[in-house]
Amino acid sequence: MGMTDTQLPRFQVFLQETPDSPFQDVGSVHAPDAELALLNARDVFVRRPECSGLWVTPVTSIYARTDQELAAQGGRDDPDEAGGQIEESYIVFAKQKSAGSQVMLGEVLAASPKAALRAALENFNRVKAFTWWVVPARDITRSAPEDTESMFAPAREKLFRQSTDFHTLTAMRSLQKEPRGLGAGR
Amino acid sequence: MEENESQLAVFEARIARGEKIEPGDWMPEEYRRQLVRMISQHAHSEIVGMLPEGAWITRAPSLRRKMILLAKVQDEAGHGQYLYHAAETLGVSREEMIAALLSRRAKYSNIFNYPTLTWADVGVIGYLVDFAAILNQTMLARCSYGPYARAMVRICAEENFHKKQGQDIVIRMARGTPRQKAMVQDAINRWWWPTLMMFGPHDSDSPNTPVLKRWGIKTRTNDELRQTFVNQIAPELHALQLTVPDPDLRFDPESGNWQIGAIDWDEFWRVINGNGPCNQERMQTRLTAHVEGAWVREALAEFSKKHLAMG
Numbered sequence: 001m002g003m004t005d006t007q008l009p010r011f012q013v014f015l016q017e018t019p020d021s022p023f024q025d026v027g028s029v030h031a032p033d034a035e036l037a038l039l040n041a042r043d044v045f046v047r048r049p050e051c052s053g054l055w056v057t058p059v060t061s062i063y064a065r066t067d068q069e070l071a072a073q074g075g076r077d078d079p080d081e082a083g084g085q086i087e088e089s090y091i092v093f094a095k096q097k098s099a100g101s102q103v104m105l106g107e108v109l110a111a112s113p114k115a116a117l118r119a120a121l122e123n124f125n126r127v128k129a130f131t132w133w134v135v136p137a138r139d140i141t142r143s144a145p146e147d148t149e150s151m152f153a154p155a156r157e158k159l160f161r162q163s164t165d166f167h168t169l170t171a172m173r174s175l176q177k178e179p180r181g182l183g184a185g186r
Numbered sequence: 187m188e189e190n191e192s193q194l195a196v197f198e199a200r201i202a203r204g205e206k207i208e209p210g211d212w213m214p215e216e217y218r219r220q221l222v223r224m225i226s227q228h229a230h231s232e233i234v235g236m237l238p239e240g241a242w243i244t245r246a247p248s249l250r251r252k253m254i255l256l257a258k259v260q261d262e263a264g265h266g267q268y269l270y271h272a273a274e275t276l277g278v279s280r281e282e283m284i285a286a287l288l289s290r291r292a293k294y295s296n297i298f299n300y301p302t303l304t305w306a307d308v309g310v311i312g313y314l315v316d317f318a319a320i321l322n323q324t325m326l327a328r329c330s331y332g333p334y335a336r337a338m339v340r341i342c343a344e345e346n347f348h349k350k351q352g353q354d355i356v357i358r359m360a361r362g363t364p365r366q367k368a369m370v371q372d373a374i375n376r377w378w379w380p381t382l383m384m385f386g387p388h389d390s391d392s393p394n395t396p397v398l399k400r401w402g403i404k405t406r407t408n409d410e411l412r413q414t415f416v417n418q419i420a421p422e423l424h425a426l427q428l429t430v431p432d433p434d435l436r437f438d439p440e441s442g443n444w445q446i447g448a449i450d451w452d453e454f455w456r457v458i459n460g461n462g463p464c465n466q467e468r469m470q471t472r473l474t475a476h477v478e479g480a481w482v483r484e485a486l487a488e489f490s491k492k493h494l495a496m497g
Contacts, residue, residue, distance in 0.1 A: 005281060005284075005285070005476075005480070005483070006281065006483060006487060007279070007280040007281050007284065007483075008483065008486060008487065010271075010274065010280075026340075027267070027268055027271045027272075027333075027336075027337065027340075028271045028274065029267065029271075030280060031486075032486040032487055032489060032490035033489075033490040033493060033494070036486070036490075043264070044264050044267045044268070045264075047257070047260065047261065047264060047344075048344075064209070064210055065210070066208055066210040066211050068210075068211050068212065069210055069211075095208070095332075098204065098205050098206050099206060099332075099335065099336075101336055130205075130206070130208060131208050131210070158253075158257065160250065160253055160254050160257065161254070161257040161258075161261075161347060162347060163343075163346040163347040163349075163350045165347075166347075166350035166351055166353070166354045167354075168350045168353040168354050168357060171354075171357050172353075172357070172422055172425065175357075175425045175426065176421070176422075176425045178425075
């Protein structure tokens, strides 16, 4: 297939349900850049409430290690081949529940992704996680707080797209009680 | 070889404990292959599944029904995205998956090769087809592969809206005028058997089931899911004074199951192999959309290149 058949780069999406809850991984979208990725993420992941914030990051910016991979290396990540000198902020995500997703734990300062993971394992040493992700904070594009209302509020008013807007259970129950109901059609 | 065996033992023990397997974890090649096959087929089904109902958006009988149908079709586009993403975590690219669909190497759910002839079809698809999908997807929401299970949890919540809006249409038409009732009965007559076929071949003819069960991808068999569907839907249709197009359907008090007549598997294989009423039309629509969207993808890629170059 030719160049025009690209499905564009992939961006991981993190969603915050309420202003007090942590950002967590919900999946990914394809887009030519982070700005459009953010808009795609809204269409794909916020067709319904609740959402108060979205982050996107190129999937290539995520440094991920599973518990299994760390265990194979004696419980810690292997050292950097060439660690950088300048420390920057990394956001740390961990999957703590087997059926859960990657949830934000906090931030660490480090000079490379591997150093960031080592710092995360030390800082959050009480956390027992199945999978760890670290992402440079500067690679994350965030929805602007002033756009929250225009981006996420419309989903709240669209009650017709909620299953609770249809009272089919009640309707079926009352039909099945009618004497002409169950079995009468045959 | 030995290493492989001990890894397999660890893998199977994790699944037995109910742990989710995540990208990066060791997994047998066959586990990856089966998941890519299932998830990409599932994603294609969501994308092609927009077409039969999408055809009724412009003809919905009221503004409210139009908004509901638009929301439902939009959900299906979203479900396709969730699923392509889950498959991508297994190392297959979206380009490869789309190419497989467009070159007809990949399949999608057979049900979408049938036409939507009347508005009642929109109700019956939501009520029967989406309920059948929910049964399968509720099972998959508990599957052993984390990204697939998480996609399914999101999808199931939204599918419940799809089923209920369809059931709502069917209830109203079944209690409506004689013409409305005849229209919804006709739709049930056409969709009943293709819906039962959605669960796939009988367990005795389903070679993938044992390995899928062992690795926690499936937890129930095709026949078990099909039986759950019939037990729920047959009495509901009777309560609506609608009939099921199966002279052999009967309630078996001993097992507590509604037993169905023989499924016409010749039709199933005929349609799945490309000779159903809408196979050509569906694929042509997807192909046209892909070709006609090429300039958009190209423009987006060019724009972002310039954007990046300007910093």
